[in-house]
Amino acid sequence: MRFALLGPVRFCSRDGESEPAAEVRGTMPRTILTALLLDANTVVSVDRLVELLWAGDPPASAQASLHNHIARLRRLLGDRAAARLVSMPPGYLFRVEPGELDLEEFTTLCARGAAALRAGEWNDASNLLAEARTLWRGEPAADVPALDRTDARIQQLVENVAEAAVGWAEAELALGRHRELIPELRGLTIRYPLREELYGHLMLALYRSERQAEALEVYQQLRRTLVDELSLEPSTPLRLLHQRILARDSALAAPASGERPRVGGHGARFNLPPDTAAFTGRERELAELYAFEDAARRLGSGAAAVVAIDGMAGIGKTALALHAAHRMAERFPDGRMFLDLRGHSPG
Numbered sequence: 001m002r003f004a005l006l007g008p009v010r011f012c013s014r015d016g017e018s019e020p021a022a023e024v025r026g027t028m029p030r031t032i033l034t035a036l037l038l039d040a041n042t043v044v045s046v047d048r049l050v051e052l053l054w055a056g057d058p059p060a061s062a063q064a065s066l067h068n069h070i071a072r073l074r075r076l077l078g079d080r081a082a083a084r085l086v087s088m089p090p091g092y093l094f095r096v097e098p099g100e101l102d103l104e105e106f107t108t109l110c111a112r113g114a115a116a117l118r119a120g121e122w123n124d125a126s127n128l129l130a131e132a133r134t135l136w137r138g139e140p141a142a143d144v145p146a147l148d149r150t151d152a153r154i155q156q157l158v159e160n161v162a163e164a165a166v167g168w169a170e171a172e173l174a175l176g177r178h179r180e181l182i183p184e185l186r187g188l189t190i191r192y193p194l195r196e197e198l199y200g201h202l203m204l205a206l207y208r209s210e211r212q213a214e215a216l217e218v219y220q221q222l223r224r225t226l227v228d229e230l231s232l233e234p235s236t237p238l239r240l241l242h243q244r245i246l247a248r249d250s251a252l253a254a255p256a257s258g259e260r261p262r263v264g265g266h267g268a269r270f271n272l273p274p275d276t277a278a279f280t281g282r283e284r285e286l287a288e289l290y291a292f293e294d295a296a297r298r299l300g301s302g303a304a305a306v307v308a309i310d311g312m313a314g315i316g317k318t319a320l321a322l323h324a325a326h327r328m329a330e331r332f333p334d335g336r337m338f339l340d341l342r343g344h345s346p347g
Helices: 026-039 045-052 062-082 102-118 123-132 152-174 178-191 196-208 212-230 238-246 283-298 317-327
Strands: 003-004 011-012 084-086 090-093
Touching: 003 102, 026 045, 026 062, 026 090, 045 062, 045 090, 045 123, 062 084, 062 152, 102 123, 102 152, 123 152, 123 283, 152 178, 152 196, 196 238, 212 283
Parallel strands: none
Antiparallel strands: 003 011, 084 090
16 A cells, blocks of 8 residues: 655556545544554554544534544445554554555655765765655644644654755765756745755856856845845845855865765855954964863874863954864864854844
């Protein structure tokens, strides 16, 4: 059997391509099946099903009505699928085998794709995340009103597919497919208008395609959206990418075959802000920073030096950290990252 929740709820025979996916007719039976599949192989209590079916205001005959709706669901499923629906105190359980539920397959593919992305295995990451995205037919359980978009699991699934799109685009950029990627990224920024990583990927794809003006316009479009809707400015990584595109930073060029990319929205590993040419002084503090790093190297692989720079606001802590990071950049060829913790931001 095959059960699908990533879109309108459907089921079909797994071993017969001639059999089309079947709709579960009736709001009540469809809601029950969806609730059971979301917690496949786990008992879903009668109380939970009653709450879903009658939105927290059940009639006195709710349990008897639930029993009737379960019986109707079994008839709609047919003997083969109905055998999976088991009465088990304090409720009901629906048995699903590995590979039969699109939700579980999607989650597995996303996890494997994310792991490949972290490892820099771009072909695997692209293929796995692309396969995960093909399972997506629309909003999860789109024809089950009781499971609205405020349900935590539905929200998580929507977030997961957005992350899959971001990761897939990062892998495609790393593989040098920036020109082919542009139309898809434009569609994704429309579908996810507040996902800054997608805008960053689109800016980079356009810039690498020698379309600098369009890349800069994408940034302005994002900025207008964020300011109008959230009263926020773009994040630090997006602002830095905008500055680097303006400056035609040569490091933004597409990586050579097999080279790890130096720019990306989702997993940027090289995003230090520019060092200031006016930096002066702090020689003693810089010497201490270098000494910490030298000591860590002498301890051997696996050792790390974590240094905290303390001082009153405005004294130049960030400038010192950035200056030191640029001075030591050659020692860290695999990545140099700047993370804005927004310590002095509103809120």
